[in-house]
Amino acid sequence: xxxxxxxxxxxxxxxxxxxxxxxxxxxxxxxxxxxxxxxxxxxxxxxxxxxxxxxxxxxxxxxxxxxxxxxxxxxxxxxxxxxxxxxxxxxxxxxxxxxxxxxxxxxxxxxxxxxxxxxxxxxxxxxxxxxxxxxxxxxxxxxxxxxxxxxxxxxxxxxxxxxxxxxxxxxxxxxxxxxxxxxxxxxxxxxxxxxxxxxxxxxxxxxxxxxxxxxxxxxxxxxxxxxxxxxxxxxxxxxxxxxxxxxxxxxxxxxxxxxxxxxxxxxxxxxxxxxxxxxxxxxxxxxxxxxxxxxxxxxxxxxxxxxxxxxxxxxxxxxxxxxxxxxxxxxxxxxxxxxxxxxxxxxxxxxxxxxxxxxxxxxxxxxxxxxxxxxxxxxxxxxxxxxxxxxxxxxxxxxxxxxxxxxxxxxxxxxxxxxxxxxxxxxxxxxxxxxxxxxxxxxxxxxxxxxxxxxxxxxxxxxx
Amino acid sequence: xxxxxxxxxxxxxxxxxxxxxxxxxxxxxxxxxxxxxxxxxxxxxxxxxxxxxxxxxxxxxxxxxxxxxxxxxxxxxxxxxxxxxxxxxxxxxxxxxxxxxxxxxxxxxxxxxxxxxxxxxxxxxxxxxxxxxxxxxxxxxxxxxxxxxxxxxxxxxxxxxxxxxxxxxxxxxxxxxxxxxxxxxxxxxxxxxxxxxx
Numbered sequence: 001x002x003x004x005x006x007x008x009x010x011x012x013x014x015x016x017x018x019x020x021x022x023x024x025x026x027x028x029x030x031x032x033x034x035x036x037x038x039x040x041x042x043x044x045x046x047x048x049x050x051x052x053x054x055x056x057x058x059x060x061x062x063x064x065x066x067x068x069x070x071x072x073x074x075x076x077x078x079x080x081x082x083x084x085x086x087x088x089x090x091x092x093x094x095x096x097x098x099x100x101x102x103x104x105x106x107x108x109x110x111x112x113x114x115x116x117x118x119x120x121x122x123x124x125x126x127x128x129x130x131x132x133x134x135x136x137x138x139x140x141x142x143x144x145x146x147x148x149x150x151x152x153x154x155x156x157x158x159x160x161x162x163x164x165x166x167x168x169x170x171x172x173x174x175x176x177x178x179x180x181x182x183x184x185x186x187x188x189x190x191x192x193x194x195x196x197x198x199x200x201x202x203x204x205x206x207x208x209x210x211x212x213x214x215x216x217x218x219x220x221x222x223x224x225x226x227x228x229x230x231x232x233x234x235x236x237x238x239x240x241x242x243x244x245x246x247x248x249x250x251x252x253x254x255x256x257x258x259x260x261x262x263x264x265x266x267x268x269x270x271x272x273x274x275x276x277x278x279x280x281x282x283x284x285x286x287x288x289x290x291x292x293x294x295x296x297x298x299x300x301x302x303x304x305x306x307x308x309x310x311x312x313x314x315x316x317x318x319x320x321x322x323x324x325x326x327x328x329x330x331x332x333x334x335x336x337x338x339x340x341x342x343x344x345x346x347x348x349x350x351x352x353x354x355x356x357x358x359x360x361x362x363x364x365x366x367x368x369x370x371x372x373x374x375x376x377x378x379x380x381x382x383x384x385x386x387x388x389x390x391x392x393x394x395x396x397x398x399x400x401x402x403x404x405x406x407x408x409x410x411x412x413x414x415x416x417x418x419x420x421x422x423x424x425x426x427x428x429x430x431x432x433x434x435x436x437x438x439x440x441x442x443x444x445x446x447x448x449x450x451x452x453x454x455x456x457x458x459x460x461x462x463x464x
Numbered sequence: 465x466x467x468x469x470x471x472x473x474x475x476x477x478x479x480x481x482x483x484x485x486x487x488x489x490x491x492x493x494x495x496x497x498x499x500x501x502x503x504x505x506x507x508x509x510x511x512x513x514x515x516x517x518x519x520x521x522x523x524x525x526x527x528x529x530x531x532x533x534x535x536x537x538x539x540x541x542x543x544x545x546x547x548x549x550x551x552x553x554x555x556x557x558x559x560x561x562x563x564x565x566x567x568x569x570x571x572x573x574x575x576x577x578x579x580x581x582x583x584x585x586x587x588x589x590x591x592x593x594x595x596x597x598x599x600x601x602x603x604x605x606x607x608x609x610x611x612x613x614x615x616x617x618x619x620x621x622x623x624x625x626x627x628x629x630x631x632x633x634x635x636x637x638x639x640x641x642x643x644x645x646x647x648x649x650x651x652x653x654x655x656x657x658x659x660x661x662x
Contacts (some may be wrong), residue, residue: 015656016649023629024646026653028662036548038499039583051648052568066496079498085499122662129547129571145549145575147642155646157653161629163570194541196568229570261661285533293484293544316483409493409546418516422528430488430545432511 001272004165005234008264009140009231013123015157020434022159030057030152031108032062032095034086035411036127040150041089051153054094058117061084062107063128064411065150067374067401070100079412093153106377106403109133109345113217114379116246118218118261120235125152130345130427132223134341135232137239138265140200142230152428161169163229166199167267170207172281177461179355180215181425183207184222185287185297190279192311193295198225199275204265207281209234213242214351222345225294236265254318277341286460288332289429289442298428300447300459304330323431324439325419326340328428332441332457339422340371340452341434342445343401344408347425348376350383359449359463365397366455371396372414374406396453410435423451467580467640472661473562476533478525479598485538486545487572491554493546504550505557525591526558530602537594538565542573553575560638561609564615566591577632578642584615589623592645593617610637 003011014022025047032040037059044051051057062104064079074080083100090097098104102112111129120138125131127149148158152422168187188195193335201223208216208322215426216233223231240262243249250258285299293312306328307317321327324337333392342348342356352376365371375381384390390400407414408426410433418437425448429440441457495507512524518627520527536555542565543551552575555563576583586594597604597617605618610633616623628636635641646653 013660015653018631018645021629024649024653026660027655028660037498039501039549042500045502047643051649052653076497080497082497118526119662127547127549130543143547143571145552145571145578147549147575147578151643151646154643155650155653156657157643159631159646160574192568193544193565197541197544197567225546227541227569258661312483313483313539314593321481380595409488411493411496415637428486428545430486430493433488436492436516438510441563 002268004267004271004273005138005202005232005265006140006165007271009121010162011122022161023158023161025346027125027152027158028056028155029117029124031112031117031124031126031131032059032149033108033126034061034082037089037149039080039087040146040153042145042146043150044088044154049154051095051273052156053074056096056156057095057153057165058112059090059095059097060105060108060111061086063405063409065404066412067404068407070401070402074100077336084359101304103378106379106406107348109221110376112350113137114246114377116243116249119243119249119258120239120404121265122152123156123205124438125336129224130221130223132228132230133221133345134250135220135230136213137243138232138235139298140232141229143224164198164229165192165202166196166275167204167206167273168277168279169201170279170281171205172207174281176207177286177446179209179444180218182284182287184219185289185294186284187279188294188298189220189227191226191277191286192225193225193293196223197199203231203233207269210353214252214349217349218346222294224429229247247406282382282389286447287448288457290324290326290332292323292429292431294427294429294442297442299333304328304332317321323371326419333459335457336421337423337441337456338366338368338370339396339416340369340448341374341407341422341424342448343372343374343376343406344426345376345405346427347445348374348380350380350384352425353380353384353385353389355445357392357447358394359460360453361392362396363453365395365452368455369452371398372401373450374401375403377403409433410438423448423457467639470561470580470582470612473534474537474605476603477535477564477594477598477606478531479595480525480536480538481595483539484544486630487548487551488544490543490551491548496548496550501553502555502625505559508554508558534560535562535564535606535608536560537591538563540565540567540588541557542568543643544569547571549579551606552579552581552621556581564606565595566592577636580636582610582636584606584626586615586624586626590622593620593622597640610616
């Protein structure tokens, strides 16, 4: 039987099947944060049951944390209470906890790979839809709800029907100024925001083989934005070199044993997928979104498509453009913007800051732009300082904030004001996502940088 | 958390004929700061339902006294985006026990099934029939029969079958949950864990 990469990892984690129902899937690694876990821990308390394998769960605070003055007590009493609850729950159950101010603190999907918690062939879940990020290492990783968080804490398993399989192949070389974010936004624009619902995706082809681990994480991160439960890329030398020597990566004999498993993790020649797509790298431009879901994206030099060319129905489309203050056929180039947000689990890694710095170096932040640059973790923050990027940012008139999810979901004070436009490297342009009434244009770090120095939507290739 | 058993539900319905309704609309992130499952119904569709000064938006369906009931009918791809179970809690706590759409996002659908809200996926044509029937007569009732896996429209008599796996159906009709099931096979899980490579 020829198997896909996904089949190999999934099938090896099925504890048993429920007749007429889902598979019972064993979970190797579980990550929790403050927002989707308190009610799950409360459930354990009400049932009076323990965490079955505390060493398989890792907790970090990220969604609800301030990104300035983290050394001070958290001002918002509700946020403070939620953070306190995570700390108490983790301590009580013997779970590793990297809270605010901890040297390992950061966004859950940034710190997992940084410390080697994320490994090929593992099953990884978290109460957060962007858990798909970890698929970049050849793991099956996906987001779950709070009831399932409670399930994993108490039994290290969840019950899931096996999703259908999809492979997305992109061959060829990416053009100048085209980043992994553009590849993902391109795919989503082609498949729509629900085009992969019910599927687990494998990304294959030259473009993903050539991509850095950070780039692969960005692509897998955005799998959920086309409805897929997750996305994954077969591990290769690049993957093994990335994870080797990290704190939670196996070493010595354990590494050799793990490698025996990891080296089997590829789709067998001749294995079949329920659905398959092929795209050409040369077709992909720097991308930008113009609407209120991530499927409403286009090449930055194009005009906003007509309603009949977009999935979602005319009423929904018109509502979306009215919210954004745009019209069918408008060019996005030259549109004025107010905010730039660099960060999130999608694009808050060191490579993203390096790319941003390449554009702003020797230029100045536009006066009409407020820029929030938020590293994904303390490790990223330290690298920004060590590599001299912080000096470049300061010279160009930018400030750096402290790690967290920040304006991606605007749970803390980092909210884009009503009616304002933000070019954001995050993952969702939903109505009000970055603050009530905020308008989001999703883009790559260099499109964000180009907007930050020109004050409007600008093709970054003109600044390279 | 325990929920009421679901067998047959006969109710008027609230129509929301918009596609790609994401969970940030169902419950915006700033209302996710609770440490208990309380008060989420008040903030269901917060920014579509209320102005920023907290006055109700007259044109939003939940503020229109013409429509009420325990069934929410949404456009295609309902519940996309964030995995926040708070979205399903908001729907339940507001008083809905069933959401009907022609397509659901995966995680939202799972979350609903885990907390006692029945997601009923119908064909695009049947969804259009439901919207038309409610528009013609807001007192139209939908009858959702879980044991029979059928949904029908009282005013037109039209009906359609829907899918649900037999395990989840059993849970919903009996008010069971997955954790009780899994706790019963804990020894098997321990044996499995002892033999995993990672």
